[in-house]
Amino acid sequence: MRIRAHPIIDFKKRAELPFYFQKKKLVGEDGDTIASALHATGVRTLTTSLKYESPRGFFCGIGKCSSCLMRVNGVPNVRTCIAPLKEGILVEMQEKLAELPDAEFFGEPKKTIDVDVLIVGAGPAGLCAAIESATQGASVLIVDENQCVGGQLVKQTHKFFGSKQEHAGTRGIDIAKELENDLRRLECEGKIQVMTDATVIGCYENDKKHRFGVVERHEYKSRLYDVRCDAVILACGAMENMLLFPGNDLPGVYGAGAVQTLMNVYGVKPGERVLMVGAGNVGLIVSYQLLQAGIAVDRVVEAAPFIGGYNVHAAKLRRCGVLIQTSHSIKEVCGEKKVEGAVVVRLDENWKPIKDSEEYIKCDTICLAVGLTPSTRLLSQIGVNLEFIPEAGGYVAPHDGAMQTSVKGVYVAGDASGIEEASTAMIEGKIAGLASAILLGRSKNKKLLAQYREELAQLRAGPFGEKPRIAKEKIAKLAEAHHA
């Protein structure tokens, strides 16, 4: 199930890494996660649910949904979608509640880190925030759950729109490389500390500075960091939304982001024939990328009576002969232990299924591109004021023009501040990074801040910027009301 020929990405064969799954020897490649290596060998069922013992597979691909928990070298509950594959490891299915390993555990002593700015998440917003803040003279620690930085950029093979400052015309994967180069340069200069495969676990009581716990994961050897900072920028992204329909938990039902990760990061086919649910930009772009990877897209169904994404993406799909059905949705998935097909249904003007309009589709993969929800759990725990704004994707933190929330020194940027896209996330990151440096007295460049804000307004000026514009206007009003 490896992709070898691809028009954009060069999936050269990488070094082989043998490992064991249920005592059977399998071979993955250097750079794989455990789940991507299993997928490449055709293993799609990773675990079973505890209550009903139904099979579960790769769903989110970013360590958030817990449907890929497995036992690795005896350690239970490992999130195999983000855990790096290593040579010779023993991977087992966890059929029941976790058993504890029969091995020594050497915890590393707690360490304290003092920095000006902590950045949570190394996606487009977090990377830009880190680079900006450090360039202005602040000391920065950036933490990410994954083994590599770049967030969702590392799987975005399409060229970006917008203006030149925001990398228009460049592919997401190349932007990720550029940003990582800048980050590593600042890391070499000692201005930024980068921590990957690590989780910010919570905000804790402290007198003057903000205080966070960070766990850096190592097998049998994890380390807890006590991080104190004057400002924190939460750029922790978003989570894929789920749809309710029978069979939505079967292996073969993926979030769109997970499909993108599998094929564009690891070069692994999610399946052979896909039903795409949702015709927003994500649904359209991922459908096209599936075709590029040599995977058939049966059709795209969209519950709304219109296509939500850019016309240019829809047109590309149509030219390839892919049917886009508006006012249609998925009714159920067919199959016992895995996806074998699906039933789609036509919807009336009230989004209710029309009787006898069901159609059976043969496919082995369902891809859900039905929106995202901002990750706000850390914000909520800090005690930041949160409001429900449907246009922003759910609960978000009202923030001012400098991306500062209701708590002093706590900033948001990117999808965590309201669902938008990578170009605006990058400018929001720059704004938050610069504003935090100004707050700490490391910079006085208010002119640059105004310039960034102008760029952000321009990006949102187009007709497709309407929804985020409405969302951000609501957010600004709420922030003002809160300050008053």
Place this chain on the structure above:
Amino acid sequence: MKSKADVVIIGGGVNGCSLAYRLAKKGLDVVVVEKKYLSSGATGACGAGIRQQWSTRENTQLAIQSVKIFEQLSSELGQDIEFRQGGYLIAVHDEKEMKQSEKNVAMQRSLGLKVDILKPEEITGVVPILDVKGMRAIGATFCPTDGHANPFRTTFAYADAARKHGAEINTHTTVIDVKTAKKAIHAVVTDQGTIQTNVVVNVAGIDSKTIAEMVKVKLPLTPFRKEILATERLQPLFEAMVISFKDGIYFSQQKEGQIVGGIPIPEEKGGYKTMPTLAFLSHMAQTLTRYAPVLKHVNVLRHWTGFYDMTPDARPILGEVKGVKGFIQCSGFSGHGFMISPMVSFLLTELIAEQKTSEVLESLSLERFKGKNIEKELSVVG
């Protein structure tokens, strides 16, 4: 919201809801007002243990009788409150503690409780994952009928049963004032309206101090932040709650498999503080893995804070307050409000519905703090 009631209960925790149920069942017109949601205070943050091994006679009696009620509560309320009796194992660390334990056990046995004193080598027979050397134990006491229940399910089950008997439960309703006339309760003013009543029960946990001030009563309550963590789910390892008064630690494994427990942080002082601390996480992890080294491999999933409403003798303040007719006090549980809630509501129902008082209620009145010889509850953990 009703504008008149026989009894207004301020606070929708386990004690408020169980009292509402018992009073409504007796045919009284009951209204509950809760500032947030049901079990949003100490009830929802508690460690969920149910213990009968205490040092004072009153607490032991209340606890033994409460367990009798807990044993049949699921069937009485028609909902599973997840009551289980896995026992409590109390570690004993030195000769002084052993002497106190022997005294406690003698008193507990005299009240009919089955309690055993375990030798060090018998400890792992009850909880196999314990490292007796690591926990520095010279013995333990064990009561097999101690246990655990789900505080959320218990509170919701009481509330549903209370509603069935006609009680009105108002959540997200804040009490602004309690009015008195001629030294007697007259009305409760809330942000949703005023309720005329002659009886108010103050079950507002740590906020009960503020409520009491509305009728010019001063309660000797201090809020103590307490922290608890929950780990990921594991296969069943042990059934008992393990506690130590010396180390302050307590932990048990829940039905779903997670280990839940807490410990006080050494330098902690009283006060309204709600943020969790990193010191707790470190201290708990270190102590827990000293007691049960195999847990070093387990990830912590959640960590939260709640309050103990501590009184000077670590025992609750119950009953009518002298000088304010109809003002019934029900707080100051000092960390064990959940486990004795069945008997507390039983006794207060007798008091309110039948004007019947009891020796236990007398000994737990606010008046006792005027006396000099207060017997302090020694068996406090967490």
